[in-house]
Amino acid sequence: MEKQHVFDQIPDYLDGNLSKSEASVFEKHVENCADCQKELEEMQAFLNVMDKEVHTPSDKLKANFEAALEQEKQHQRKVVQLKSKSSSNWTGNVLKIAASIALLVASFQMGSLFQQRKVDASIAQLQDETNQMKQTAMLSLMENQSASKRIQGVNYIEEFERPDEAIIQALANRLLYDENDNVRMTAFEALAKFTSSETVKNTLIEALENEKNPSIQVAVIQALVQIQEKKAAEPMKKLLDKEDTQPFIKDQIKAVLPSLT
Template sequence: MTMDKKHVIDLLPDYLDQVLDTVQKQKVEAHLKQCPTCAAELEQLRTLLDAFANEETAIPSNRVEANFLELLEQEKRELAKVVPLNSKQPSIKSGWGNFLKIAASIAMLVGSFLLGQYQQERESHVEIAALQNEGLELRQTAMLSLMESKSASRRIQGVNYIDEFGDLDESIVKALTDRMLHDENTNVRMASAEALEKFTASEIVKNAFIKALKVEKDPGIQITIIQTLVRIQEKKAVMPLKELMQQDETQPFVKEQIESLLPSII
Protein backbone atom coordinates (compact mmCIF):
# COMPACT_ATOMS: atom_id res chain seq x y z
CA MET A 1 0.00 0.00 0.00
CA THR A 2 1.18 3.52 -0.70
CA MET A 3 1.08 6.54 1.52
CA ASP A 4 -1.70 8.88 0.42
CA LYS A 5 -0.59 12.50 0.05
CA LYS A 6 -3.52 13.75 2.08
CA HIS A 7 -4.61 10.85 4.31
CA VAL A 8 -3.25 7.55 5.67
CA ILE A 9 -6.55 5.74 6.28
CA ASP A 10 -5.47 2.64 4.32
CA LEU A 11 -2.46 2.20 6.61
CA LEU A 12 -4.32 2.48 9.90
CA PRO A 13 -5.12 -1.28 10.32
CA ASP A 14 -1.44 -2.15 9.80
CA TYR A 15 -0.47 0.68 12.16
CA LEU A 16 -2.71 -0.78 14.88
CA ASP A 17 -1.23 -4.24 14.22
CA GLN A 18 2.28 -2.75 14.52
CA VAL A 19 3.38 -4.34 11.24
CA LEU A 20 4.51 -1.15 9.46
CA ASP A 21 8.22 -0.63 8.92
CA THR A 22 9.95 2.13 10.87
CA VAL A 23 9.76 4.72 8.08
CA GLN A 24 6.04 4.15 7.42
CA LYS A 25 5.25 4.19 11.14
CA GLN A 26 7.02 7.52 11.62
CA LYS A 27 5.23 9.05 8.62
CA VAL A 28 1.83 7.83 9.87
CA GLU A 29 2.44 9.18 13.38
CA ALA A 30 3.62 12.51 11.99
CA HIS A 31 0.54 12.70 9.77
CA LEU A 32 -1.81 11.82 12.66
CA LYS A 33 -0.48 14.73 14.72
CA GLN A 34 -1.53 17.25 12.09
CA CYS A 35 -4.61 15.57 10.56
CA PRO A 36 -7.76 15.46 12.74
CA THR A 37 -9.59 13.41 10.09
CA CYS A 38 -7.14 10.52 10.16
CA ALA A 39 -6.81 10.74 13.94
CA ALA A 40 -10.58 10.40 14.25
CA GLU A 41 -10.57 7.48 11.79
CA LEU A 42 -7.89 5.78 13.90
CA GLU A 43 -9.94 6.07 17.09
CA GLN A 44 -13.12 4.85 15.38
CA LEU A 45 -11.27 1.88 13.86
CA ARG A 46 -9.74 1.03 17.25
CA THR A 47 -13.21 1.16 18.81
CA LEU A 48 -14.58 -1.04 16.03
CA LEU A 49 -11.90 -3.69 16.51
CA ASP A 50 -12.34 -3.65 20.29
CA ALA A 51 -16.07 -4.19 19.78
CA PHE A 52 -15.42 -7.45 17.93
CA ALA A 53 -13.91 -8.98 21.06
CA ASN A 54 -15.99 -7.22 23.70
CA GLU A 55 -19.48 -7.13 22.24
CA GLU A 56 -22.10 -7.30 24.98
CA THR A 57 -25.86 -7.69 24.74
CA ALA A 58 -27.90 -5.20 26.73
CA ILE A 59 -30.52 -6.85 28.97
CA PRO A 60 -33.55 -4.78 29.98
CA SER A 61 -33.95 -4.22 33.72
CA ASN A 62 -37.10 -5.01 35.78
CA ARG A 63 -36.17 -2.51 38.50
CA VAL A 64 -39.02 -0.10 37.79
CA GLU A 65 -41.70 -2.75 38.26
CA ALA A 66 -39.96 -4.21 41.32
CA ASN A 67 -39.62 -0.78 42.95
CA PHE A 68 -43.27 0.01 42.27
CA LEU A 69 -44.45 -3.21 43.95
CA GLU A 70 -42.08 -2.65 46.87
CA LEU A 71 -43.47 0.86 47.41
CA LEU A 72 -47.02 -0.49 47.44
CA GLU A 73 -46.12 -3.12 50.02
CA GLN A 74 -44.34 -0.53 52.16
CA GLU A 75 -47.33 1.80 52.13
CA LYS A 76 -49.59 -1.12 52.97
CA ARG A 77 -47.46 -1.98 56.02
CA GLU A 78 -47.35 1.65 57.15
CA LEU A 79 -51.16 1.98 56.92
CA ALA A 80 -51.58 -1.13 59.08
CA LYS A 81 -49.68 0.63 61.88
CA VAL A 82 -51.78 3.83 61.86
CA VAL A 83 -54.37 4.24 64.67
CA PRO A 84 -56.84 7.11 64.17
CA LEU A 85 -56.96 9.60 67.13
CA ASN A 86 -60.78 9.69 67.24
CA SER A 87 -61.35 5.94 67.35
CA LYS A 88 -60.03 2.87 69.08
CA GLN A 89 -60.33 0.86 65.83
CA PRO A 90 -58.76 1.95 62.55
CA SER A 91 -61.19 2.93 59.84
CA ILE A 92 -60.92 0.31 57.10
CA LYS A 93 -62.67 2.55 54.61
CA SER A 94 -60.40 5.48 55.40
CA GLY A 95 -57.27 3.34 55.41
CA TRP A 96 -57.96 1.76 52.06
CA GLY A 97 -58.99 5.11 50.65
CA ASN A 98 -55.62 6.58 51.58
CA PHE A 99 -53.85 3.50 50.32
CA LEU A 100 -55.57 3.68 46.94
CA LYS A 101 -54.77 7.38 46.66
CA ILE A 102 -51.11 6.71 47.39
CA ALA A 103 -51.08 3.74 45.00
CA ALA A 104 -52.66 5.89 42.30
CA SER A 105 -50.06 8.61 42.88
CA ILE A 106 -47.23 6.09 42.63
CA ALA A 107 -48.77 4.58 39.50
CA MET A 108 -48.98 8.03 37.89
CA LEU A 109 -45.37 8.72 38.86
CA VAL A 110 -44.17 5.41 37.43
CA GLY A 111 -46.32 5.92 34.33
CA SER A 112 -44.79 9.33 33.75
CA PHE A 113 -41.34 7.88 34.22
CA LEU A 114 -42.00 5.06 31.74
CA LEU A 115 -43.48 7.50 29.22
CA GLY A 116 -40.38 9.67 29.51
CA GLN A 117 -38.18 6.60 29.04
CA TYR A 118 -40.17 5.56 25.98
CA GLN A 119 -39.84 9.02 24.42
CA GLN A 120 -36.11 9.07 25.14
CA GLU A 121 -35.69 5.61 23.58
CA ARG A 122 -37.59 6.70 20.47
CA GLU A 123 -35.37 9.76 20.10
CA SER A 124 -32.31 7.59 20.72
CA HIS A 125 -33.37 5.11 18.04
CA VAL A 126 -33.85 7.92 15.53
CA GLU A 127 -30.38 9.28 16.35
CA ILE A 128 -28.82 5.80 16.07
CA ALA A 129 -30.48 5.23 12.69
CA ALA A 130 -29.10 8.54 11.44
CA LEU A 131 -25.63 7.67 12.71
CA GLN A 132 -25.80 4.24 11.08
CA ASN A 133 -26.64 5.82 7.75
CA GLU A 134 -23.87 8.35 8.13
CA GLY A 135 -21.48 5.60 9.25
CA LEU A 136 -22.09 3.28 6.28
CA GLU A 137 -19.21 4.75 4.31
CA LEU A 138 -16.96 4.53 7.37
CA ARG A 139 -17.86 0.85 7.92
CA GLN A 140 -17.13 0.10 4.27
CA THR A 141 -13.79 1.89 4.54
CA ALA A 142 -12.96 -0.01 7.72
CA MET A 143 -13.87 -3.35 6.13
CA LEU A 144 -11.87 -2.70 2.97
CA SER A 145 -8.89 -1.47 4.99
CA LEU A 146 -8.96 -4.58 7.17
CA MET A 147 -9.04 -6.84 4.13
CA GLU A 148 -5.89 -5.13 2.84
CA SER A 149 -4.03 -5.58 6.14
CA LYS A 150 -0.72 -7.43 6.23
CA SER A 151 -2.11 -9.47 9.12
CA ALA A 152 -4.10 -12.56 8.09
CA SER A 153 -6.19 -12.39 11.27
CA ARG A 154 -7.14 -8.79 10.49
CA ARG A 155 -8.07 -9.75 6.93
CA ILE A 156 -10.35 -12.46 8.32
CA GLN A 157 -11.93 -9.89 10.64
CA GLY A 158 -12.56 -7.68 7.65
CA VAL A 159 -14.16 -10.55 5.73
CA ASN A 160 -16.39 -11.49 8.67
CA TYR A 161 -17.51 -7.88 9.02
CA ILE A 162 -19.70 -8.50 5.98
CA ASP A 163 -22.49 -9.49 8.41
CA GLU A 164 -22.89 -5.77 9.19
CA PHE A 165 -24.16 -5.08 5.66
CA GLY A 166 -27.48 -5.88 4.03
CA ASP A 167 -26.80 -5.21 0.36
CA LEU A 168 -23.28 -5.59 -0.97
CA ASP A 169 -21.49 -2.63 -2.45
CA GLU A 170 -19.62 -3.45 -5.68
CA SER A 171 -16.29 -2.53 -4.11
CA ILE A 172 -16.92 -4.96 -1.24
CA VAL A 173 -17.92 -7.76 -3.63
CA LYS A 174 -14.71 -7.22 -5.60
CA ALA A 175 -12.62 -7.17 -2.42
CA LEU A 176 -14.19 -10.41 -1.16
CA THR A 177 -13.78 -12.22 -4.47
CA ASP A 178 -10.16 -11.04 -4.67
CA ARG A 179 -9.54 -12.46 -1.20
CA MET A 180 -11.11 -15.79 -2.18
CA LEU A 181 -9.18 -16.04 -5.44
CA HIS A 182 -5.80 -14.57 -4.61
CA ASP A 183 -5.12 -14.34 -0.86
CA GLU A 184 -1.94 -16.17 0.13
CA ASN A 185 -3.49 -17.42 3.38
CA THR A 186 -5.73 -20.50 3.21
CA ASN A 187 -7.86 -19.42 6.16
CA VAL A 188 -8.58 -16.04 4.58
CA ARG A 189 -9.61 -17.69 1.30
CA MET A 190 -11.88 -20.11 3.18
CA ALA A 191 -13.47 -17.29 5.21
CA SER A 192 -14.08 -15.34 2.00
CA ALA A 193 -15.69 -18.33 0.28
CA GLU A 194 -17.97 -18.93 3.26
CA ALA A 195 -18.92 -15.23 3.40
CA LEU A 196 -19.77 -15.17 -0.30
CA GLU A 197 -22.05 -18.21 0.06
CA LYS A 198 -24.75 -15.83 1.32
CA PHE A 199 -24.67 -13.75 -1.87
CA THR A 200 -24.79 -16.35 -4.65
CA ALA A 201 -27.73 -14.54 -6.25
CA SER A 202 -25.09 -12.18 -7.67
CA GLU A 203 -23.69 -13.17 -11.07
CA ILE A 204 -20.35 -11.69 -10.04
CA VAL A 205 -20.20 -14.05 -7.06
CA LYS A 206 -21.28 -17.07 -9.15
CA ASN A 207 -18.58 -16.37 -11.72
CA ALA A 208 -16.00 -15.95 -8.96
CA PHE A 209 -16.86 -19.40 -7.56
CA ILE A 210 -16.53 -20.96 -11.03
CA LYS A 211 -13.18 -19.23 -11.55
CA ALA A 212 -12.04 -20.46 -8.13
CA LEU A 213 -12.54 -24.06 -9.30
CA LYS A 214 -9.70 -23.51 -11.78
CA VAL A 215 -7.21 -21.82 -9.42
CA GLU A 216 -7.89 -23.15 -5.92
CA LYS A 217 -5.63 -26.01 -4.79
CA ASP A 218 -6.71 -26.47 -1.19
CA PRO A 219 -9.05 -29.51 -0.96
CA GLY A 220 -11.13 -28.05 1.88
CA ILE A 221 -11.87 -24.86 -0.04
CA GLN A 222 -12.49 -26.86 -3.22
CA ILE A 223 -15.19 -28.87 -1.47
CA THR A 224 -16.79 -25.70 -0.05
CA ILE A 225 -16.95 -24.21 -3.54
CA ILE A 226 -18.25 -27.44 -5.09
CA GLN A 227 -21.03 -27.78 -2.52
CA THR A 228 -22.04 -24.13 -2.98
CA LEU A 229 -22.26 -24.41 -6.77
CA VAL A 230 -24.27 -27.61 -6.51
CA ARG A 231 -26.59 -26.11 -3.91
CA ILE A 232 -27.45 -23.19 -6.19
CA GLN A 233 -27.70 -25.53 -9.21
CA GLU A 234 -25.20 -23.52 -11.24
CA LYS A 235 -25.10 -25.32 -14.60
CA LYS A 236 -22.18 -23.23 -15.86
CA ALA A 237 -20.08 -25.08 -13.28
CA VAL A 238 -20.60 -28.52 -14.89
CA MET A 239 -17.66 -28.34 -17.28
CA PRO A 240 -15.18 -26.85 -14.76
CA LEU A 241 -16.22 -29.55 -12.25
CA LYS A 242 -15.56 -32.29 -14.82
CA GLU A 243 -12.17 -30.78 -15.61
CA LEU A 244 -11.29 -30.64 -11.93
CA MET A 245 -12.28 -34.28 -11.49
CA GLN A 246 -9.98 -35.31 -14.36
CA GLN A 247 -6.89 -33.50 -13.03
CA ASP A 248 -4.22 -35.79 -11.54
CA GLU A 249 -3.44 -33.43 -8.64
CA THR A 250 -7.07 -33.35 -7.45
CA GLN A 251 -7.40 -35.32 -4.23
CA PRO A 252 -9.38 -38.59 -4.45
CA PHE A 253 -11.98 -37.49 -1.88
CA VAL A 254 -12.57 -34.28 -3.86
CA LYS A 255 -13.12 -36.33 -6.99
CA GLU A 256 -15.56 -38.55 -5.09
CA GLN A 257 -17.45 -35.43 -3.93
CA ILE A 258 -17.75 -34.17 -7.51
CA GLU A 259 -18.77 -37.57 -8.80
CA SER A 260 -21.53 -37.91 -6.20
CA LEU A 261 -22.91 -34.37 -6.58
CA LEU A 262 -22.46 -33.62 -10.26
CA PRO A 263 -25.49 -35.67 -11.47
CA SER A 264 -27.80 -33.41 -9.47
CA ILE A 265 -27.07 -30.39 -11.69
CA ILE A 266 -26.54 -32.04 -15.09
Protein backbone atom coordinates in the same frame (compact mmCIF):
# COMPACT_ATOMS: atom_id res chain seq x y z
CA MET B 1 -72.96 84.60 105.45
CA GLU B 2 -71.19 84.24 102.23
CA LYS B 3 -73.25 83.20 99.37
CA GLN B 4 -72.54 79.56 98.47
CA HIS B 5 -72.77 78.99 94.65
CA VAL B 6 -73.57 75.50 93.41
CA PHE B 7 -71.83 75.71 90.01
CA ASP B 8 -69.93 72.48 90.55
CA GLN B 9 -73.13 70.54 91.30
CA ILE B 10 -74.85 71.52 88.03
CA PRO B 11 -73.58 68.62 85.88
CA ASP B 12 -74.46 66.10 88.57
CA TYR B 13 -77.92 67.62 88.94
CA LEU B 14 -78.57 67.52 85.23
CA ASP B 15 -77.43 63.89 85.06
CA GLY B 16 -79.67 63.09 88.05
CA ASN B 17 -76.74 61.94 90.11
CA LEU B 18 -77.67 63.97 93.21
CA SER B 19 -79.59 62.45 96.15
CA LYS B 20 -83.09 63.83 96.93
CA SER B 21 -81.95 65.97 99.83
CA GLU B 22 -79.03 67.35 97.87
CA ALA B 23 -81.33 68.00 94.87
CA SER B 24 -83.89 70.00 97.03
CA VAL B 25 -81.05 72.07 98.59
CA PHE B 26 -79.72 72.67 95.02
CA GLU B 27 -83.21 73.70 93.69
CA LYS B 28 -83.80 76.08 96.66
CA HIS B 29 -80.49 77.71 96.05
CA VAL B 30 -81.06 78.09 92.30
CA GLU B 31 -84.52 79.79 92.89
CA ASN B 32 -82.85 82.47 95.05
CA CYS B 33 -79.57 82.89 93.15
CA ALA B 34 -79.74 84.51 89.70
CA ASP B 35 -76.11 83.60 88.83
CA CYS B 36 -76.64 79.92 89.50
CA GLN B 37 -79.95 79.96 87.66
CA LYS B 38 -78.27 81.46 84.60
CA GLU B 39 -75.45 78.97 84.79
CA LEU B 40 -77.87 76.05 85.03
CA GLU B 41 -79.81 77.27 81.98
CA GLU B 42 -76.66 77.63 79.92
CA MET B 43 -75.46 74.20 80.93
CA GLN B 44 -78.88 72.76 80.14
CA ALA B 45 -78.90 74.39 76.70
CA PHE B 46 -75.37 73.04 75.94
CA LEU B 47 -76.28 69.51 76.90
CA ASN B 48 -79.40 69.70 74.72
CA VAL B 49 -77.23 70.64 71.71
CA MET B 50 -74.97 67.66 72.46
CA ASP B 51 -78.01 65.37 72.59
CA LYS B 52 -79.23 66.64 69.21
CA GLU B 53 -75.84 66.30 67.52
CA VAL B 54 -75.22 62.61 68.37
CA HIS B 55 -77.75 60.58 66.41
CA THR B 56 -78.19 57.04 67.33
CA PRO B 57 -79.61 54.98 64.40
CA SER B 58 -83.20 54.36 64.98
CA ASP B 59 -84.74 50.92 64.99
CA LYS B 60 -86.34 51.66 61.65
CA LEU B 61 -83.02 52.42 60.01
CA LYS B 62 -81.65 49.18 61.30
CA ALA B 63 -84.62 47.25 59.94
CA ASN B 64 -84.26 48.96 56.56
CA PHE B 65 -80.61 47.99 56.38
CA GLU B 66 -81.30 44.42 57.31
CA ALA B 67 -83.99 44.22 54.61
CA ALA B 68 -81.69 45.70 51.98
CA LEU B 69 -78.90 43.26 52.94
CA GLU B 70 -81.29 40.36 52.73
CA GLN B 71 -82.42 41.52 49.28
CA GLU B 72 -78.85 41.89 48.13
CA LYS B 73 -78.05 38.40 49.34
CA GLN B 74 -80.90 36.99 47.36
CA HIS B 75 -79.82 38.80 44.21
CA GLN B 76 -76.34 37.39 44.44
CA ARG B 77 -75.57 33.98 42.86
CA LYS B 78 -75.54 31.17 45.21
CA VAL B 79 -72.07 29.86 45.93
CA VAL B 80 -72.36 26.16 46.34
CA GLN B 81 -69.87 24.70 48.63
CA LEU B 82 -68.52 21.37 47.58
CA LYS B 83 -68.77 19.38 50.62
CA SER B 84 -66.01 16.81 50.47
CA LYS B 85 -67.52 13.66 51.59
CA SER B 86 -65.36 12.61 54.39
CA SER B 87 -66.06 9.12 53.27
CA SER B 88 -64.64 6.20 55.11
CA ASN B 89 -64.51 4.30 51.73
CA TRP B 90 -60.91 2.92 51.78
CA THR B 91 -61.09 1.37 48.31
CA GLY B 92 -61.67 4.84 46.90
CA ASN B 93 -58.56 6.11 48.61
CA VAL B 94 -56.52 3.18 47.40
CA LEU B 95 -57.79 3.81 43.90
CA LYS B 96 -56.81 7.46 44.16
CA ILE B 97 -53.30 6.53 45.29
CA ALA B 98 -53.08 3.87 42.62
CA ALA B 99 -54.18 6.35 40.00
CA SER B 100 -51.57 8.89 41.05
CA ILE B 101 -48.87 6.25 41.10
CA ALA B 102 -50.01 5.06 37.68
CA LEU B 103 -49.84 8.62 36.41
CA LEU B 104 -46.36 9.02 37.84
CA VAL B 105 -45.17 5.77 36.33
CA ALA B 106 -46.80 6.51 33.00
CA SER B 107 -45.21 9.94 32.76
CA PHE B 108 -41.88 8.47 33.74
CA GLN B 109 -42.27 5.78 31.13
CA MET B 110 -43.20 8.29 28.50
CA GLY B 111 -40.20 10.37 29.43
CA SER B 112 -37.84 7.46 29.32
CA LEU B 113 -39.43 6.29 26.07
CA PHE B 114 -38.76 9.60 24.40
CA GLN B 115 -35.29 9.62 25.91
CA GLN B 116 -34.76 6.08 24.69
CA ARG B 117 -35.82 7.04 21.20
CA LYS B 118 -33.30 9.84 21.20
CA VAL B 119 -30.60 7.50 22.53
CA ASP B 120 -31.57 4.84 19.99
CA ALA B 121 -31.32 7.35 17.22
CA SER B 122 -27.88 8.49 18.32
CA ILE B 123 -26.76 4.88 18.84
CA ALA B 124 -27.98 4.04 15.37
CA GLN B 125 -26.03 6.98 14.05
CA LEU B 126 -22.92 5.92 15.94
CA GLN B 127 -23.39 2.35 14.76
CA ASP B 128 -23.62 3.63 11.26
CA GLU B 129 -20.44 5.64 11.67
CA THR B 130 -18.52 2.75 13.23
CA ASN B 131 -19.78 0.43 10.50
CA GLN B 132 -18.54 2.92 7.97
CA MET B 133 -15.19 3.06 9.71
CA LYS B 134 -15.02 -0.72 9.98
CA GLN B 135 -15.85 -1.05 6.32
CA THR B 136 -13.12 1.40 5.36
CA ALA B 137 -10.64 -0.38 7.62
CA MET B 138 -11.70 -3.74 6.24
CA LEU B 139 -11.41 -2.69 2.61
CA SER B 140 -8.02 -1.05 3.11
CA LEU B 141 -6.67 -4.02 5.09
CA MET B 142 -7.68 -6.34 2.27
CA GLU B 143 -5.40 -4.37 -0.06
CA ASN B 144 -2.42 -4.62 2.30
CA GLN B 145 0.79 -6.21 1.09
CA SER B 146 0.96 -8.49 4.11
CA ALA B 147 -1.05 -11.69 3.73
CA SER B 148 -1.75 -11.79 7.45
CA LYS B 149 -3.22 -8.28 7.32
CA ARG B 150 -5.36 -9.23 4.34
CA ILE B 151 -6.64 -12.21 6.33
CA GLN B 152 -7.34 -9.85 9.22
CA GLY B 153 -9.28 -7.65 6.83
CA VAL B 154 -11.30 -10.60 5.56
CA ASN B 155 -11.97 -11.70 9.15
CA TYR B 156 -13.57 -8.30 9.82
CA ILE B 157 -16.63 -9.72 8.05
CA GLU B 158 -17.65 -11.09 11.46
CA GLU B 159 -18.41 -7.51 12.46
CA PHE B 160 -21.07 -7.14 9.78
CA GLU B 161 -24.43 -8.76 10.02
CA ARG B 162 -25.50 -7.61 6.59
CA PRO B 163 -22.45 -6.63 4.58
CA ASP B 164 -23.21 -4.38 1.64
CA GLU B 165 -22.32 -5.08 -1.97
CA ALA B 166 -18.95 -3.29 -1.74
CA ILE B 167 -17.77 -5.66 0.98
CA ILE B 168 -19.07 -8.75 -0.80
CA GLN B 169 -17.34 -7.63 -4.00
CA ALA B 170 -14.06 -7.00 -2.13
CA LEU B 171 -14.24 -10.48 -0.59
CA ALA B 172 -15.05 -11.96 -4.00
CA ASN B 173 -11.94 -10.28 -5.42
CA ARG B 174 -9.86 -11.81 -2.64
CA LEU B 175 -11.25 -15.27 -3.39
CA LEU B 176 -10.74 -14.95 -7.14
CA TYR B 177 -7.51 -13.01 -7.46
CA ASP B 178 -5.44 -13.09 -4.25
CA GLU B 179 -2.06 -14.69 -4.82
CA ASN B 180 -1.97 -16.15 -1.32
CA ASP B 181 -3.83 -19.45 -0.82
CA ASN B 182 -4.56 -18.75 2.84
CA VAL B 183 -6.17 -15.42 2.00
CA ARG B 184 -8.28 -17.05 -0.71
CA MET B 185 -9.38 -19.77 1.70
CA THR B 186 -10.28 -17.23 4.40
CA ALA B 187 -12.19 -15.17 1.83
CA PHE B 188 -14.10 -18.28 0.80
CA GLU B 189 -15.00 -19.02 4.42
CA ALA B 190 -16.27 -15.46 4.80
CA LEU B 191 -18.35 -15.63 1.62
CA ALA B 192 -19.75 -19.07 2.44
CA LYS B 193 -21.98 -17.41 5.06
CA PHE B 194 -23.75 -15.34 2.42
CA THR B 195 -24.54 -17.91 -0.26
CA SER B 196 -28.02 -16.46 -0.68
CA SER B 197 -26.43 -13.50 -2.47
CA GLU B 198 -26.39 -13.79 -6.26
CA THR B 199 -22.92 -12.19 -6.39
CA VAL B 200 -21.59 -14.82 -4.01
CA LYS B 201 -23.08 -17.67 -6.06
CA ASN B 202 -21.52 -16.38 -9.27
CA THR B 203 -18.21 -15.81 -7.51
CA LEU B 204 -18.16 -19.38 -6.22
CA ILE B 205 -18.86 -20.75 -9.70
CA GLU B 206 -16.08 -18.60 -11.12
CA ALA B 207 -13.74 -19.73 -8.34
CA LEU B 208 -14.54 -23.35 -9.15
CA GLU B 209 -13.36 -22.80 -12.71
CA ASN B 210 -10.11 -21.05 -11.81
CA GLU B 211 -9.05 -22.24 -8.38
CA LYS B 212 -5.96 -24.47 -8.27
CA ASN B 213 -5.76 -25.17 -4.55
CA PRO B 214 -7.56 -28.49 -3.89
CA SER B 215 -8.56 -27.50 -0.34
CA ILE B 216 -10.41 -24.47 -1.66
CA GLN B 217 -11.80 -26.47 -4.61
CA VAL B 218 -13.38 -29.06 -2.34
CA ALA B 219 -14.77 -26.41 0.01
CA VAL B 220 -16.30 -24.48 -2.90
CA ILE B 221 -17.83 -27.69 -4.29
CA GLN B 222 -19.38 -28.45 -0.91
CA ALA B 223 -20.82 -24.94 -0.58
CA LEU B 224 -22.34 -25.03 -4.08
CA VAL B 225 -23.87 -28.45 -3.48
CA GLN B 226 -25.37 -27.27 -0.22
CA ILE B 227 -27.26 -24.48 -1.94
CA GLN B 228 -28.07 -26.83 -4.87
CA GLU B 229 -26.62 -24.47 -7.46
CA LYS B 230 -27.34 -26.16 -10.80
CA LYS B 231 -24.98 -23.87 -12.71
CA ALA B 232 -22.08 -25.48 -10.83
CA ALA B 233 -22.50 -28.76 -12.68
CA GLU B 234 -20.63 -27.62 -15.81
CA PRO B 235 -17.41 -26.45 -14.13
CA MET B 236 -17.46 -29.60 -12.00
CA LYS B 237 -17.55 -31.77 -15.10
CA LYS B 238 -14.63 -29.78 -16.49
CA LEU B 239 -12.67 -30.45 -13.29
CA LEU B 240 -13.43 -34.17 -13.67
CA ASP B 241 -11.86 -34.12 -17.13
CA LYS B 242 -8.77 -32.21 -16.04
CA GLU B 243 -5.69 -34.33 -15.56
CA ASP B 244 -4.18 -32.38 -12.67
CA THR B 245 -7.33 -32.43 -10.55
CA GLN B 246 -6.63 -34.24 -7.29
CA PRO B 247 -8.16 -37.74 -7.10
CA PHE B 248 -10.13 -36.95 -3.94
CA ILE B 249 -11.65 -33.92 -5.67
CA LYS B 250 -12.77 -36.13 -8.53
CA ASP B 251 -14.27 -38.60 -6.03
CA GLN B 252 -16.08 -35.72 -4.35
CA ILE B 253 -17.45 -34.42 -7.65
CA LYS B 254 -18.59 -37.90 -8.69
CA ALA B 255 -20.42 -38.25 -5.40
CA VAL B 256 -22.28 -34.92 -5.56
CA LEU B 257 -22.80 -34.40 -9.29
CA PRO B 258 -25.96 -36.57 -9.54
CA SER B 259 -27.72 -34.30 -7.03
CA LEU B 260 -27.15 -31.27 -9.28
CA THR B 261 -28.15 -32.73 -12.63
